[in-house]
Amino acid sequence: MxxxxxxxxxxxxxxxxxxxxxxxxxxxxxxxxxxxxxxxxxxxxxxxxxxxxxxxxxxxxxxxxxxxxxxxxxxxxxxxxxxxxxxxxxxxxxxxxxxxxxxxxxxxxxxxxxxxxxxxxxxxxxxxxxxxxxxxxxxxxxxxxxxxxxxxxxxxxxxxPGFTESIDSQKQKFAAVGLNTRDLVTLVGGHTIGTSACQFFSYRLYNFTANGPDPSIDPSFVPQLQSLCPQNGDGNRRVDLDTGSGGRFDTSFFNNLRNGRGILESDQKLWTDASTRSIVQGYLGVAGVQPLTFSVEFGRSMVKMSNIGVKTGTNGEIRRVCSAVN
Incomplete structure (x- = not known):
């Protein structure tokens, strides 16, 4: 039994x-x-x-x-x-x-x-x-x-944290509110759902370097992104942050990072930076690294984040209308 x-x-x-x-x-x-x-x-x-x-x-x-x-x-x-x-x-x-x-x-x-x-x-x-x-x-x-x-x-x-920031800068901002590197990778994993506007990543597709697109992007993925966000096109057009699984909360986002298919520069850096790559690998079940369960870790990090600087007791107020102080 x-x-x-x-x-x-x-x-x-x-x-x-x-x-x-x-x-x-x-x-x-x-x-x-x-x-x-x-x-x-x-x-x-x-x-x-x-x-x-x-x-x-x-x-x-x-x-x-x-x-x-x-x-x-x-x-x-x-x-x-x-x-x-x-x-x-x-x-x-x-x-x-x-x-x-x-x-x-x-x-x-x-x-x-x-x-x-x-x-x-x-x-x-x-x-x-x-x-x-x-x-x-x-x-x-x-x-x-x-x-x-x-x-x-x-x-x-x-x-x-901004969409072009280095991992070190992201770590500093997370640490300033009591969150560690695992929390950083885990919470950014929330990008498994949602979209970004072309204006926040299209610069990676054209003249990022003297040789063209951001080299951290899978070369076979570049034409697809360029068709979605043509040079001098509509910067407000929305593109899934997790290609192929933008409406489902899962670990596909991390797999895309491994394959050079992160949309935001700051997201892709989770894979290119060695200090965060091992955590991504943990969520992907890569042999030789500590295995991690995304669903469990995400809930843990969300609880931790949701206690940042909370006002309780007699601090703050209970607003009657959320868009205005009492």
Whole structure:
């Protein structure tokens, strides 16, 4: 007779619960924070994300990216959601974020059920998890109890890693918020879903060097990318970040990096830099390196990221509307 935890999925959930419990200790957040004060909160978020996803699957990577961009600036406090001149959402790296309407919809429903209880920061953290699940990724337990920030400044967005940055620079930005190299590779692996605009990588295809395209790109892949993003073409055209599997949360992204098919320069560097290549190889099951399970590690790193600079207790506020401070 098989043991109670013989199923890989069940075992993964058990491990993630244990890790979530450990990671949030002393942070002021915990799994089930609203179980008494607003027991329907998490289900409302899940149903709202599902509803929007059915009509627009692009909101899944949008919500995941929005949570990342929120946490790296002022901590995970929903400062990315605030409207106004010179707020975070007006900064260059945030101009193409999508999914704000999903958070607003969930907040409206939750306020009707439990006024003044659930933070926008928690709604965003939960929605990011639900977005991964909808794209066939594994779930994880999201600790809640964050409060919303009152400050949002476009100038702070310089903390976000850029699409041309070296691995050393990316490591420094991750380390500054308490994340290590494995977290870096794992969280960038979220690019297994979503797209990029041609303007962010087409420079790699033409005159990158005196000899032509970026040599880290598979030469046989260059014509395909050039046809999608012709020189002097529409810079806003969207291309999957994970060629062949852009709508499914899996390890195909890492396989593409191994094959020289990373779309963003910063992504491909995860393979060309020796310090991160071994982690990518771990996710691909390459012999001789420590094996890693992407679904488990992604949940672990997301819990860790979601506790960056959280405001709890009497810090911050519970916004009535996510796009404006009270």
């Amino acid at each position: 098989k043991g109670a935890y013989s199923s890989p999925r069940v075992l993964a959930v058990v491990l993630l619960f244990a890790m979530a419990t450990t990671l949030v200790q002393g942070q002021g957040t915990r799994v089930g924070f609203y179980s008494t004060s607003c027991p329907r909160a998490e289900s409302i978020v899940t149903l709202t994300v599902q509803s929007h996803f059915r009509s627009n699957p692009a909101i899944a990577p949008g919500l995941l990216r929005m949570h990342f961009h929120d946490c790296f600036v002022q901590g995970c406090d929903a400062s990315i959601l605030i409207d106004g001149p010179n707020t975070e959402k007006t900064a260059g790296p945030n101009l193409l974020l999508r999914g704000y309407e999903v958070i607003d919809d969930a907040k409206t429903q939750i306020e009707a059920a439990c006024p003044g209880v659930v933070s926008c920061a928690d709604i965003l953290a939960l929605a990011a998890r639900d977005a991964v699940v909808l794209t066939s990724g594994a779930s994880w337990l999201v600790p809640t109890g964050r409060r919303d920030g009152r400050v949002s400044q476009a100038s702070d967005a310089s903390n976000l």
